[in-house]
Amino acid sequence: MSVSGHSLMVHFPIALVTVAFLVDLWGYWTRQDRLRETGFLLLVLAGVGAVLAAFLGFQITGLASSIEDLAGDHVGLGVAAAAAIIVLAGWRRYLELRGGALSSVAWQGFRLAELATVALVFWTAYTGHQLR
Numbered sequence: 188m189s190v191s192g193h194s195l196m197v198h199f200p201i202a203l204v205t206v207a208f209l210v211d212l213w214g215y216w217t218r219q220d221r222l223r224e225t226g227f228l229l230l231v232l233a234g235v236g237a238v239l240a241a242f243l244g245f246q247i248t249g250l251a252s253s254i255e256d257l258a259g260d261h262v263g264l265g266v267a268a269a270a271a272i273i274v275l276a277g278w279r280r281y282l283e284l285r286g287g288a289l290s291s292v293a294w295q296g297f298r299l300a301e302l303a304t305v306a307l308v309f310w311t312a313y314t315g316h317q318l319r
């Protein structure tokens with residue numbers, strides 16, 4: 188079994204988006220702004236990793252035609268996961284600039300969406316493993 192650049196790169200968004208969510212939540216519960224800032228930075232890095240992973244994924248699918256059927260779901264999920272992380276980072280920045288209570292509906296909605304994105308990334312990873 189050969190290891191592609193995509194296989195290596197995917198670990199970054201998977202790990203980073205998960206830790207971003209946990210650190211952010213921890214910062215919220217303990218009211219530590221530094222932790223929440225770290226959560227945001229990790230989210231941005233997860234977005235960069237996801238875009239690179241998607242780019243490397245497209246390089247493979249451009250070459251291989253035998254995996255097209257299975258790759259279908261994975262491609263859509265992968266693109267959606269990368270887009271979701273980028274939207275989350277922008278949303279997060281907007282909430283930060285707007286101010287307001289961390290317990291507000293807007294912030295809770297963001298945390299819920301971040302959790303859903305973690306699930307989306309794991310689902311993407313699951314479908315990716317099916318391709319091997």
Ligand code: HEM
Binds near residue numbers: 245266
């Ligand atoms: C954030 C987005 C993505 C994540 C987290 C992700 C995750 C994964 C994972 C975990 C694997 C299995 C790797 C292994 O078992 O070594 C995989 C395989 C694969 N992915 Fe993705 N993927 C993403 C986006 C994409 C996109 C956008 C494409 C295509 C356009 C793609 C194409 C493939 C292909 C062709 C494979 C099988 C070949 C290989 O593993 O090198 N992926 N992906």
